[in-house]
Amino acid sequence: MRILEIAGICVVALLALLFAVFFRRRLLRLGGGTIRVQVRISTMVPGRGWSPGLGQFVGDELRFHRMFSLAIRPKRVLDRRTLTVRERRLPSGPERLTMPGHWVILRCGTGLAELEIAMAETTVTGFLSWLEAGPPRGPGSVSGRPAFGPRPIEG
Template sequence: MRILEASGICVVALFALLFAIFFRRRLLMVGGGTIRVQVRINTMVLGRGWSPGLGQFLGDELRFHRMFSLAIRPKRVLDRRALTVEERRPPAGPERLTMPGHWVVLRCRTPEGEVEIAMAETTVTGFLSWLEAGPPRDPGSLRGRTVFGPRPMES
């Protein structure tokens, strides 16, 4: 009888944990301005270290919340005033196994260093618009933002 009680408690605890994770996700999405995104947390192994989550736009910040976490605070906060997109590329190698094929990887520069963000192609347009809509920068403070477009052909 004790085994049955213990297994019942474990099942209830598991359901409570799953409910808490999905309830937290729903709370993050209530205010709008959220996107599905993956951020590369670890760069030790090439193509690995991606963490799925939600990106939440709040003012001049993009807050990254991990998908399967109970934390209220974001894992990473990116300030658009100091964020520069340096490269846009499709997923390559092992990355193709961890994210959908229509996603794009953006390599960004922040004052703390480089960060890679992956999101759907359709979301990239909105992300770049949000980035460009930021307040004007002090001319001597940071480099200008990279503008994407067709690269000129080298001869």
């Protein structure tokens, strides 16, 4: 009888955990502006290290939440002002087994580090539009020509 009680408690705890994971995912999607993505967390083994999740657009940020997690905070936050797409490729090798065939992998730079993001081909268009539609960069972020003649020489 004692074994059945322990087994019942384990089953109820597992069901509560599954409910919490799916409820969290539903809450994230409720706010709108979410896409299915995979982010490469580890590059130790070629073609491996992909983590499925939800990308949530909030202002100038793309917040990555892992699919099977209870964390309220995002795993990664990508800022539109520093994010650049450097390469676009199709999944190859073991990657073809971990993601759908119509997905595309984007190798991005975030200023200090490189990152790979995978998403559906139809989602890439919206992602690139969001990336390019950002507000103009702040003053001093891009060196441009001086507005009023040559710059004074410091010294």
